[in-house]
Amino acid sequence: MAEVAIKRAPLPGAAIRERLRKEDDATVVSAFLGGEERAFQELVERYQTRLLNFIYRTIGDREKAEDLVQEVFIRVYRHIHRFDRTKKFSTWVYTIASNLAKNELRNRSRNPLVLFQTIKGNWDDDDRPLQFEDTTARPDDMYRKRHLRELVEETVAKLPEHHRQVFVLRELEGKSYEEIADITDCNLGTVKSRLNRARNAFASIIEPKID
Amino acid sequence: MAVLPLRVNARVLALGTRRETQGTDSRTQSSSIESCLMDCREFRSKHVAFVDDLLPAVEMDAMQHHATICSRCSRHNTAIRRSLMLVRSLPSIEPSPDFIARLNARLEEMGPVSRVDLVAPRPYLPSVSAFAALAAGIAAVAYMAIETTRYFTPPQDLRLAPAVASAFEPAPIANAAFVASVPTGMPVWPAVLMVGQAPMHFANVEFREAELTR
Numbered sequence: 001m002a003e004v005a006i007k008r009a010p011l012p013g014a015a016i017r018e019r020l021r022k023e024d025d026a027t028v029v030s031a032f033l034g035g036e037e038r039a040f041q042e043l044v045e046r047y048q049t050r051l052l053n054f055i056y057r058t059i060g061d062r063e064k065a066e067d068l069v070q071e072v073f074i075r076v077y078r079h080i081h082r083f084d085r086t087k088k089f090s091t092w093v094y095t096i097a098s099n100l101a102k103n104e105l106r107n108r109s110r111n112p113l114v115l116f117q118t119i120k121g122n123w124d125d126d127d128r129p130l131q132f133e134d135t136t137a138r139p140d141d142m143y144r145k146r147h148l149r150e151l152v153e154e155t156v157a158k159l160p161e162h163h164r165q166v167f168v169l170r171e172l173e174g175k176s177y178e179e180i181a182d183i184t185d186c187n188l189g190t191v192k193s194r195l196n197r198a199r200n201a202f203a204s205i206i207e208p209k210i211d
Numbered sequence: 212m213a214v215l216p217l218r219v220n221a222r223v224l225a226l227g228t229r230r231e232t233q234g235t236d237s238r239t240q241s242s243s244i245e246s247c248l249m250d251c252r253e254f255r256s257k258h259v260a261f262v263d264d265l266l267p268a269v270e271m272d273a274m275q276h277h278a279t280i281c282s283r284c285s286r287h288n289t290a291i292r293r294s295l296m297l298v299r300s301l302p303s304i305e306p307s308p309d310f311i312a313r314l315n316a317r318l319e320e321m322g323p324v325s326r327v328d329l330v331a332p333r334p335y336l337p338s339v340s341a342f343a344a345l346a347a348g349i350a351a352v353a354y355m356a357i358e359t360t361r362y363f364t365p366p367q368d369l370r371l372a373p374a375v376a377s378a379f380e381p382a383p384i385a386n387a388a389f390v391a392s393v394p395t396g397m398p399v400w401p402a403v404l405m406v407g408q409a410p411m412h413f414a415n416v417e418f419r420e421a422e423l424t425r
Contacts, residue, residue, distance in 0.1 A: 041311075048306050049303060049304075053303050062304065066307060074314075077318060077321070078321075149301060149302065152298060153301070156298065167298075171295060171298045171299055172298065172299070172301065196258065196259045199262070199294070202294050203293075206294050206297065207293070207294060210297070
């Protein structure tokens, strides 16, 4: 009697990606560790924008921020087999990003030339075409919005490094106090204290300028 | 005009909860009493959780009341909330269009990660340095154990060589006349003493030293 093996037809790539999109991070990580390479692409898609915004707001350099986000994913790819799956993947990824951003800031503070080039690069940004503005809006509204956005970004950049990181994680990334404590390796009291000071400092700098 | 803050323990606020059941007028009065009991320092210290809506209901109520009464804290509260609205409405930046392509190129340069690493994590094997550290630790503990044992071992009786009484033989140089002369500070060096210390042997003659005695 011939044995008939019923083979399940493999799902096409698009269907696999669609299925992965509905799963939570832990399931996607397990799929990747189980050999599904497309699962890693799903993780990249989920986190690339969030990490870019986090690192960019922390270090203030967009090009460098993209490089660092790539570095985050390289490290995730290399070390994911060591990731403790009882913990949140999001916290792990943000911790890697936070450490890379801190290292970048530390390197800059040691090299004034790098700092100058970063600032100069930001000046050149004014010549770039606007990307996220409504071109149908009135010019004065567009100007006001652009000015406000730049003002907010400058003010965030003025915050001290430790306060800025907590501020960005809370206000822009929406992380809880506990997650921020894990990412920045501080206790809960320190997180609340830094957040309080960051908010006070931010408000005191920006309030007189928007009145 | 700001109400002068009273320095009262915040636990007094909990007493207000009982008064609230006594009617609306007394309720209003007790609420204002409670909010007066919160001073500005307490308001500022809890402001982070207040903005994030993470305080218990009683404390939230007390904070809101204080904000309505204290103009300084009210302005502070408004400034913080308004500035946070600006931050939270910042547009998100998107990665450049070639971000994924660049990342994939870098991953390809890395080469394929071993399936063994992906599928089954490598078993933990201690490295040479870890092994050396462990061996050194064990040796240190063993040494300490031996030294401690020695320290607490009762001392054994010392066995010295038996003492044998023997006649004192004066040093040859300690002649009586010499010894007698030393306290006076006038050492006498008669030639005969020197002769006595350096016996000379001639072929056929023996000198006999003359001994000076008292």
